[in-house]
Amino acid sequence: MRVAVVWNHDHTGVINRFGQSCPEYDQREMVENVVAALQEGGHETLLCEGDKGLLATLEQFMPPDPQARPSGIAFNMAGGIQGECSFTHVPAMLEMAGVPYTGSSPLGHGLALDKVITKQLIRDGGVPTPKFRVMRTGTESTSDLRFPLVVKPRHESNSFGLQLVPEPAQLRQAVEVIVTQYAQDALVEEYIDGREIYVALLGNEELEVLPLVERDFGDRETRLYTSEDKQNITAAAPQEICPAQIGSSLATMLRDVSVATFRACQCRDLARVDLRIDRSGQPFVLEINAMPAIGMRSVYALAASTAGHSYLSLVNRILDVAHARYRNR
16 A cells, blocks of 8 residues: 655745744654554555645655545644644645545544643543633632642643643743743643553544553652653653553543543544543543654553554554545445
8 A cells, every 4th residue: 555654844845934833843763663664564655744745745656546536545643834733734635635544634633632622522521631721811710720730732732831830829920931932822720649641542433442551750749741751851751651550440440531532532543541540549631642652662652562562563553444444434
């Protein structure tokens, strides 16, 4: 099969540099590993930029047959270049052009990328999530919120802008940082002091819930996984434990609320749900990532490995799941 792996590395391929730029982070190793796994799986691959030239590139690589049926599929790893809801940009281009692709639709990415909408959707479905408020100034009332609070951008991924605010006097500055640096609302929610769990999901109608992963913070005073940790900037980044040592009834609850979150946000093919378990054993869904990192050292790959998937089989399984979704359509 022809597989075009789409990413955003060169951010110059736009008509105008206009609006909020997406934070840049190094994906090269992960993307190269995915390309290698697809090639080893027998697929003809092309690595291409998710920019203004994408559709012309795809038309050359996977021209339609005489019945105008797709002759390939895009493996979407593009986080966007600039503008709002950047994860939706490449899927929207592919939908318009009639090119099949892996991962969630523009709607699914839009719902998952908006942390406030995610929380409203899952809360309406009975899934527990920390109490929260949307802020623009930091002077809004916090009467129903209990400090410490977590402050983060409403629409970012990779923990960009994540801050822990222990006292009311620090809230205004934390919110101002989000509004100024990211040009968006701040999500302010109660900090759940407890265990951090990740649930990786694979599939569609039948979802495979991969083994649970726990983030071990050790004796760190601030028990948050920051963007600096994710980019290996910190000297002692928290480690992962898989499978997480959790009782069967609680594990079942974690799986159930994760599947419910996946369904509520209309995700497809793969996703990762991030949760906290408080000191009383109550789980809370923090957010869902509809485009989780799938590098060899990622949480998602660790969960898959524990379930018996090699990295080669994981990447090709994601492709197969997406291809089957289009075939079943």
